Amino acid sequence: xxxxxxxxxxxxxxxxxxxxxxxxxxxxxxxxxxxxxxxxxxxxxxxxxxxxxxxxxxxxxxxxxxxxxxxxxxxxxxxxxxxxxxxxxxxxxxxxxxxxxxxxxxxxxxxxxxxxxxxxxxxxxxxxxxxxxxxxxxxxxxxxxxxxxxxxxxxxxxxxxxxxxxxxxxxxxxxxxxxxxxxxxxx
Numbered sequence: 001x002x003x004x005x006x007x008x009x010x011x012x013x014x015x016x017x018x019x020x021x022x023x024x025x026x027x028x029x030x031x032x033x034x035x036x037x038x039x040x041x042x043x044x045x046x047x048x049x050x051x052x053x054x055x056x057x058x059x060x061x062x063x064x065x066x067x068x069x070x071x072x073x074x075x076x077x078x079x080x081x082x083x084x085x086x087x088x089x090x091x092x093x094x095x096x097x098x099x100x101x102x103x104x105x106x107x108x109x110x111x112x113x114x115x116x117x118x119x120x121x122x123x124x125x126x127x128x129x130x131x132x133x134x135x136x137x138x139x140x141x142x143x144x145x146x147x148x149x150x151x152x153x154x155x156x157x158x159x160x161x162x163x164x165x166x167x168x169x170x171x172x173x174x175x176x177x178x179x180x181x182x183x184x185x186x187x
Contacts, residue, residue, distance in 0.1 A: 002094065021126075021133035025146060028121045031055050032147075035114070049110035053117030060120040068124040069173030078170075082178025085166060089159050089183035104128040104184060110186040122147040122160075123167045140164040158184070 036054025039045045060068055103111060122143045131139035144160040163176040 017129075017133045021062055021129040024126050024129040025142070026111030028056065028059055028126050029146060031121070032118070046110045048106060049107070050113045052111070053115070056114070056117030056121035060125045063125055063128060066153070067128045068120065069127075069167055069171055069176075070124070071171075078172050078174040079178060080164050081170065081172065081175035083182070085175050085179025086182025086186075087163065088162065089179055090170070090186055103187065110183060112181050115180040115184045118147065119163070119173060119180050123163055124173050127164065127167055140168055143167075152173065157184050 031052065035048055035055070039048035039052065041048070065071055126146065127139045127143050130142040140161070143164045144157055148156050148158050163179065166176055166179075167173060
């Protein structure tokens with residue numbers, strides 16, 4: 001079996017793990033910011049979210065499933081963890097007056113696509129690259145800070161930190177994906 005590493009031939013081009021981590025970070029940030037900018041244009045929101053989610057998910061292509069936290073062991077427990085993460089992420093909305101979901105039904109598919117794409121890109125591939133470069137602390141802090149624009153950082157960094165800590169502690173990405181999807185669908 002021939003093993004292809006993350007982003008084919010990247011090891012030859014950027015032999016140092018810091019270079020790989022920087023390239024993955026740059027790619028993820030460019031995709032995320034491009035998706036966000038296009039989504040603000042009238043009439044392009046749903047398409048930008050769906051295509052952006054797919055493009056972000058593609059960043060994880062070539063990474064071994066276990067390295068991304070997507071192994072198949074203890075899958076039921078991991079799904080239960082995702083439900084728990086989703087419940088925790090929804091706590092701020094539960095205390096809000098009129099806590100009904102704010103997301104229009106037509107955006108549900110787009111919300112799911114972008115949630116999965118962001119998790120695969122940020123807490124999947126970027127987390128793995130940063131962990132290779134500088135360890136778990138760098139991966140946790142880096143994915144938390146890079147996944148949120150500065151103007152939103154105070155409001156949502158806690159959620160990103162929770163998802164990154166789960167990724168580290170459980171070596172799992174299934175629960176953060178499910179938790180993110182639940183939160184995006186309900187908020």
